Amino acid sequence: xxxxxxxxxxxxxxxxxxKEITKQFPGVLANDSVDFDLRKGEIHALLGENGAGKSTxxxxxxxxxxxxxxxIIVNGKTVAIHSPNDSIAAGIGMVHQHFMxxxxxxxxxxxxxxxxxxxxxxxxxxxxAARINEISKQYGLDVDPNAIVGDLPVGLQQRVEIVKTLYxxxxxxxxxxxxxxxxxxxxxxxxxxxxxxxGRGVSIIFITHKLKEVLAVADRITxxxxxxxxxxxxxxxxxxxxxxxxxxxxxxxxxxxxxxHAASGDILKVDGLSVRDQRGLETVHNVSFxxxxxxxxxxxxxxxxxxxxxxxxLTGLREPHGGNVFIDGQDLTSKPPRIITAAGLAHIPEDRxxxxxxxxxxxxxxxxxxxxxxxxFSNRGVIQQKALDENARKLISAFDVRTPSPFVxxxxxxxxxxxxxxxxxxxxxSNVKLxxxxxxxxxxxxxxxxxxxxxxxxxxxxGVAVLLISAELDEIMxxxxxxxxxxxxxxxxxxxxxxxxxxQLGLWMAGAHAETA
Amino acid sequence: xxxxxxxxxxxxxxxxxxxxxxxxxFLAILTAxxxxxxxxxxxxxxxxxxxxxxxxxxxxxxxxxxxxxxWATPYIxxxxxxxxxxxxxxxxxGAEGQLAVGAVASSLVGYALPEWLGYDxxxxxxxxxxxxxxxxxxxxxxxxVGALKAYTGGHEVINTIMMNxxxxxxxSFLLNGVMKDRSPTNVIARTPLIADSxxxxxxxxxxxxxxxxxxxxxxxxxxWWLLNKTTLGFQIRTVGLNPDAAKYAGxxxxxxxxxxxxxxGMLAGMAGTIEVTGxxxxxxxxxxxxxxxxxxxIALLGKSHPLGVVLAAxxxxxxxxxxxxxxxxxQMPVDLISMIQAFILLFVxxxxxxxxxxxxxxxxxxxxxxxxxxx
Ligand SMILES: Nc1ncnc2c1ncn2[C@@H]1O[C@H](COP(=O)(O)OP(=O)(O)OP(=O)(O)O)[C@@H](O)[C@H]1O
Ligand SMILES: [Mg+2]
Numbered sequence: 001x002x003x004x005x006x007x008x009x010x011x012x013x014x015x016x017x018x019k020e021i022t023k024q025f026p027g028v029l030a031n032d033s034v035d036f037d038l039r040k041g042e043i044h045a046l047l048g049e050n051g052a053g054k055s056t057x058x059x060x061x062x063x064x065x066x067x068x069x070x071x072i073i074v075n076g077k078t079v080a081i082h083s084p085n086d087s088i089a090a091g092i093g094m095v096h097q098h099f100m101x102x103x104x105x106x107x108x109x110x111x112x113x114x115x116x117x118x119x120x121x122x123x124x125x126x127x128x129a130a131r132i133n134e135i136s137k138q139y140g141l142d143v144d145p146n147a148i149v150g151d152l153p154v155g156l157q158q159r160v161e162i163v164k165t166l167y168x169x170x171x172x173x174x175x176x177x178x179x180x181x182x183x184x185x186x187x188x189x190x191x192x193x194x195x196x197x198x199g200r201g202v203s204i205i206f207i208t209h210k211l212k213e214v215l216a217v218a219d220r221i222t223x224x225x226x227x228x229x230x231x232x233x234x235x236x237x238x239x240x241x242x243x244x245x246x247x248x249x250x251x252x253x254x255x256x257x258x259x260x261h262a263a264s265g266d267i268l269k270v271d272g273l274s275v276r277d278q279r280g281l282e283t284v285h286n287v288s289f290x291x292x293x294x295x296x297x298x299x300x301x302x303x304x305x306x307x308x309x310x311x312x313x314l315t316g317l318r319e320p321h322g323g324n325v326f327i328d329g330q331d332l333t334s335k336p337p338r339i340i341t342a343a344g345l346a347h348i349p350e351d352r353x354x355x356x357x358x359x360x361x362x363x364x365x366x367x368x369x370x371x372x373x374x375x376x377f378s379n380r381g382v383i384q385q386k387a388l389d390e391n392a393r394k395l396i397s398a399f400d401v402r403t404p405s406p407f408v409x410x411x412x413x414x415x416x417x418x419x420x421x422x423x424x425x426x427x428x429x430s431n432v433k434l435x436x437x438x439x440x441x442x443x444x445x446x447x448x449x450x451x452x453x454x455x456x457x458x459x460x461x462x463g464v465a466v467l468l469i470s471a472e473l474d475e476i477m478x479x480x481x482x483x484x485x486x487x488x489x490x491x492x493x494x495x496x497x498x499x500x501x502x503x504q505l506g507l508w509m510a511g512a513h514a515e516t517a
Numbered sequence: 518x519x520x521x522x523x524x525x526x527x528x529x530x531x532x533x534x535x536x537x538x539x540x541x542x543f544l545a546i547l548t549a550x551x552x553x554x555x556x557x558x559x560x561x562x563x564x565x566x567x568x569x570x571x572x573x574x575x576x577x578x579x580x581x582x583x584x585x586x587x588w589a590t591p592y593i594x595x596x597x598x599x600x601x602x603x604x605x606x607x608x609x610x611g612a613e614g615q616l617a618v619g620a621v622a623s624s625l626v627g628y629a630l631p632e633w634l635g636y637d638x639x640x641x642x643x644x645x646x647x648x649x650x651x652x653x654x655x656x657x658x659x660x661x662v663g664a665l666k667a668y669t670g671g672h673e674v675i676n677t678i679m680m681n682x683x684x685x686x687x688x689s690f691l692l693n694g695v696m697k698d699r700s701p702t703n704v705i706a707r708t709p710l711i712a713d714s715x716x717x718x719x720x721x722x723x724x725x726x727x728x729x730x731x732x733x734x735x736x737x738x739x740x741w742w743l744l745n746k747t748t749l750g751f752q753i754r755t756v757g758l759n760p761d762a763a764k765y766a767g768x769x770x771x772x773x774x775x776x777x778x779x780x781x782g783m784l785a786g787m788a789g790t791i792e793v794t795g796x797x798x799x800x801x802x803x804x805x806x807x808x809x810x811x812x813x814x815i816a817l818l819g820k821s822h823p824l825g826v827v828l829a830a831x832x833x834x835x836x837x838x839x840x841x842x843x844x845x846x847x848q849m850p851v852d853l854i855s856m857i858q859a860f861i862l863l864f865v866x867x868x869x870x871x872x873x874x875x876x877x878x879x880x881x882x883x884x885x886x887x888x889x890x891x892x
Contacts, residue, residue, distance in 0.1 A: 315765075317764060317765060336767065336769070337764065337765060337766070337767045338767030338768075338769075339767075341767055347765070349765060354759075354761045354762070355761050355762055355764075355765040356762065356765065357759075357762060358755055358758050358759045358762050359758075359759070360758055361755075361758070365751075369755075369762065369765075369766045370765075370766045370767055372748055372751050372766075373748045378748045381747050381748050381749060382746055382747055382748070383746055383747060383748060383750075383751060385746075
């Protein structure tokens with residue numbers, strides 16, 4: 001991680017101030033008299049547990065929700081923000097936790113959306129493209145105005161979002177968990193861009209759960225908990241442990257405690273598996289490995305090297321076109337998810353909103369999403385609502401899901417708590433022999449990560465086989481007994497965690513396998 | 518802003534969600550009635566008198582009430598058909614055609630079966646057979662579209678429209694040909710009368726409202742129960758809301774799509790059947806013109822909720838039924854009713870208009886256009 005520039009001692013003027021902001025949602029006081037300020041040219045990080053109210057505060061500033069109380073002051077003047085149009089006019093831009101782009105449109109079309117320039121009644125794409133190129137050059141944000149957004153990798157899509165805010169002359173840019181889905185390289189690029197922007201007088205609010213990032217790039221750090229601001233500190237005077245402590249209100253163990261554990265026989269056996277993606281390109285080539293009961297096999301690799309297709313093929317979401325998959329000796333190649341689940345799979349999917357949840361179902365219904373058809377949740381085809389609710393109450397308290405009640409729609413939970421609903425559902429199933437966890441802690445706060453990690457280790461200690469796919473090398477190293485490195489659709493190395501180093505793994509992930517493995 | 522402050526009590530929340538769901542349709546109706554009134558005034562009529570006529574004509578007497586229920590019966594079935602498909606994420610524009618094949622099948626069983634067997638059947642056998650055949654035909658007809666969607670990805674909107682053409686033209690061919698009423702005085706395209714044993718009896722002597730109306734209410738309840746209380750309903754709704762998650766959850770998405778279409782078609786077929794067995798006692802070309810399309814409006818107005826569908830079906834039935842009385846009192850053309858119905862639909866579909874007029878804040882989730890970081 002790059003060193004952050006020495007922050008200047010002179011205090012720049014305050015460009016944005018939120019005063020005593022209060023916001024009540026049904027059942028949750030999401031913001032409780034929050035004070036927050038942002039200085040010109042600074043990166044102000046906002047930290048806090050899942051559901052602490054960070055996105056809510058930003059949505060209030062951006063005009064997507066309206067505060068019950070409090071005022072927002074931009075450049076010394078109180079502004080009334082009724083909708084994003086008002087905040088855009090006040091020079092505020094926001095890149096959301098979930099993208100707001102139209103995938104079939106080009107970059108230029110997306111950027112001008114809502115602010116279209118026309119020439120004799122038709123869209124003036126050329127002028128927009130020129131503006132985009134200008135912005136790209138000025139801030140080092142390389143994007144092709146004519147590319148279709150849906151074809152771009154996430155890192156670039158995010159850049160489009162940033163360009164979109166700059167195109168509207170934003171001087172205050174809000175980034176809500178921008179690094180959650182970026183590769184380490186993409187994250188580095190983003191930090192460079194962020195510094196470029198602040199160097200030109202743009203001020204940035206940066207939300208993240210990654211303490212290392214915060215310490216590396218922020219000028220100031222504000223920590224929120226349960227809708228209130230706990231404290232504002234500067235990186236030089238704090239450290240990871242202290243920040244974690246402030247966020248969760250208790251001591252957090254940042255390292256995973258893991259005892260040696262004897263692995264038993266093979267549970268998952270993958271033999272010569274090849275998989276194509278939706279464009280028909282083979283993205284997994286002839287992959288073979290095994291995971292034994294009582295061990296965690298981590299799959300390390302830069303995102304987009306076939307991990308998604310591999311896990312989809314293993315869980316029945318995608319049909320492989322070659323090779324075999326066995327779970328506990330049973331051939332489950334190309335079998336549908338229901339049968340694989342019945343054979344003992346628990347699957348934490350990569351994309352929680354697409355596969356893991358039905359956003360407009362209640363938490364209770366989501367917690368029975370895969371088991372609704374079995375007793376006690378159903379009896380001769382009739383859903384037993386009582387059993388569903390009871391199950392939800394049990395899981396909500398066991399897994400500490402922050403929700404006002406089991407009957408709230410999953411879409412109303414904060415991102416991290418949505419993930420906990422899935423983890424709770426999957427790990428609590430009774431016959432689990434194999435856990436496939438794809439990015440299980442993406443977007444989670446340190447406390448929740450600690451919890452989910454300990455649950456995964458608990459599964460392993462109970463003799464369950466765990467396949468962990470993660471873009472976080474730290475997570476892979478902390479949890480895995482063995483690590484497989486995936487590069488361009490192949491497993492280029494499998495090693496015992498104890499016998500390797502971060503650097504070695506990094507080399508393999510970058511494709512330096514031919515010499516070493 | 519203060520209005521968003523709410524108590525935490527669960528009952529309040531439930532009540533809130535019920536009123537949230539019905540608020541927009543209610544205001545849409547109100548607005549459409551006002552707009553209709555203004556139009557009546559503009560063309561020189563008396564809005565109060567016109568609406569009084571409408572209400573008298575639809576609710577003013579036992580006979581009027583009975584006729585409203587008669588109109589409502591097929592509307593409820595067809596509205597449920599479209600609503601059920603909506604719940605499963607499918608847009609069934611084909612109710613019109615499914616209704617026609619249902620009507621043809623049940624009238625065939627109704628008039629031809631005794632002839633073909635050579636003896637009369639008791640009502641307990643003949644009537645259920647006539648109904649079942651109509652329902653099944655509607656179901657089969659629609660499930661073809663479901664199968665096309667599931668296995669080829671062919672869009673159900675296009676395919677149901679195509680199937681409508683096939684259904685309506687085939688019906689016309691049959692009613693002008695082999696199924697035509699051969700009685701010497703007949704010149705129009707219609708089947709012979711069905712046997713007495715295939716007829717649904719009226720509820721009261723002297724009124725046209727028949728037991729099919731009660732059946733419609735029962736079926737509406739049944740559909741509500743199916744959707745909300747059974748595993749099949751859970752599957753249908755899950756596929757409708759998020760097919761990816763449905764697949765992940767182990768649901769056979771293709772099967773559910775076909776099944777949803779089949780059930781939807783069965784309900785539409787029932788709408789045709791009930792008109793044959795309960796009201797007209799024969800199938801006549803063109804009796805149902807527009808039921809299948811009104812059904813879409815009814816499902817939308819009822820927010821695809823079975824109770825909402827029943828209420829919306831009543832509203833549409835009352836308006837259709839009361840229109841004649843209105844015309845009689847004020848010389849306002851019956852077409853005015855279609856216009857008001859169109860306005861209602863417009864305001865429901867483009868609910869932003871209603872929200873703007875009455876300053877209601879949009880509730881619910883923001884539209885997420887693309888899925889990005891899963892935070
Ligand atoms: N539209 C909404 N309706 C009801 N409750 C909501 C809504 N949006 C957020 N909440 C609730 O407000 C609280 C704060 O949520 P918010 O999204 O601000 O958390 P966050 O700090 O961004 O968390 P995360 O790190 O998980 O993204 C949560 O308890 C959430 O359930
Ligand atoms: Mg958030």
